Amino acid sequence: MSKDSNNNSGNGFNRRDFLKFGALGGILAGTGGLLSSCANGSATSRNSDNYAGKAKYIIFLVSDGMSHGTLQMADLMSRRKLGRPSKWISLYEEDRVARGLMDMTTGNSNVPDSAAAASSWGCGQRIYNGNVNMAEDGTEFEPILPLFKNAGRKTGLVTTTKVTHATPAGFSANVPQRGMEDEIAQQYYEREFDIILGGGNIHFSDEHREDGRNLYDGFREKGYKVARSKRELGTAAGFERTLGVFTDHHLPYSLDHENTPDLAENVPTLAEMSQYAIDSMYASGDGFILQIEGGRVDHAAHTMDGTGLVYDQLAFDDAIRVAFDFYDQHPEETLVIITTDHGNANPALNAAGSRYDDSVPNFDKLQTFRYTNNWIMSELNDSSSLSEIRSRIGTATGIEVERAHAQMLYDALRGDFRAAYRMKERPMNVLGDIMSNHTSIAFTGSVHTADYVELAAAGPGSSSIGAFTRNTDLFTLMLESAGVEAPVMAG
Ligand SMILES: [Zn+2]
Missing domain, CATH: 1.10.1200 (Non-ribosomal Peptide Synthetase Peptidyl Carrier Protein; Chain A)
Structure with missing residues (x-):
């Protein structure tokens, strides 16, 4: 392994200390938790509650490639067009979440890619960009969804990209290259995650897969409901393992989706998929972990598409609303984490006009774009x-x-x-x-940036989030708040 890819010593604790700690019973013993052991003095009081094992439900929301300006512009659009703040910013206004910045550095760069970024949360390791829960030397790290599944929890992935894309894969798969999406789909099939919703037919269908296999048949044989349209998905009626794949590649951008009748009819929104996943897994009674990704915010940033960006961030915001509606019903048992994996192209609303009073009227034009x-x-x-x-x-x-x-x-x-x-x-x-x-x-450019990212959380364990968080700490936080044991690493 390279010298950097497993370096956890930077902030005063390392994973092995945690595992030792866990083996001694500390994880569930109400000691205030791991994160308190590395927190500075000012954070100690916020760690006084014992959250270990309390989170029966974890909802992890990630807007992929969301720079700070994207968060601000979606909020402004929400206020201008809908007459209300974005859900994300309203959580800040109402002081309902713990909030800080997060360092998303990966094993080889301060500029993360989505695979290594999601893996840092998914397995607690800083691996190289492009890898999925795997070190450069091929060492595999067990990701969080299989860990929760082994602990008897339900597991779900919901995204607007191909479901086999880097961010969902970062919670669930092990491959040396993120582009191995046929293999990632195969791992979903073998590992039997409960709810899988998004795009990516080309990695499930026998017409497109390199090995000619029809994975839909395999999922059906295992008793899954397989949905290829919004109508086939329907609404959750009790717990049902579900694979929903609605497009060949990624799902459409939200504004195009809304204004293209065929897409509006056949493809569910991120909020609708999120509602389905939460309702279905909640009905099992087993508890769950669910990753919800607004995946195309990143694509809009890469393409310097301000319209795609703002409307997809708003669609992500609707999913936050769904998650918080659930949280409000189960606040003692639900950990909600809202974040992004990296900045991208750093868009912002810029000054225009002699006293900048043209900026907002210019921005308002987006309201009538189709x-x-x-x-x-x-x-x-x-x-x-x-x-x-x-x-x-x-x-x-x-x-x-x-x-x-x-x-x-x-x-x-x-x-x-x-x-x-x-x-x-x-x-x-x-x-x-x-x-x-x-x-x-x-936009400053059309690629990822090294920004420290926004991190917000509510529910058991959220109080341990301080002003500045290391990406890999979220892995530990999720395990600990859920009372799921970490794997003991060999060596
Ligand atoms: Zn990207």
């Missing part, structure tokens, strides 16, 4: 004319872009556009920058 930048680009290519480009943007947004700007996108589509920062050279990113002139949403 489709995302990704929708615009999906029909443009290197033979699109200037007028086609302008009309496609007009259809999606009602905005008539300048000829000179349309020309830049025209050139970018043909590989002839040069930006000073190469991360902003792809056609998608050129469109993103063009739209910034109209919406005042601007």
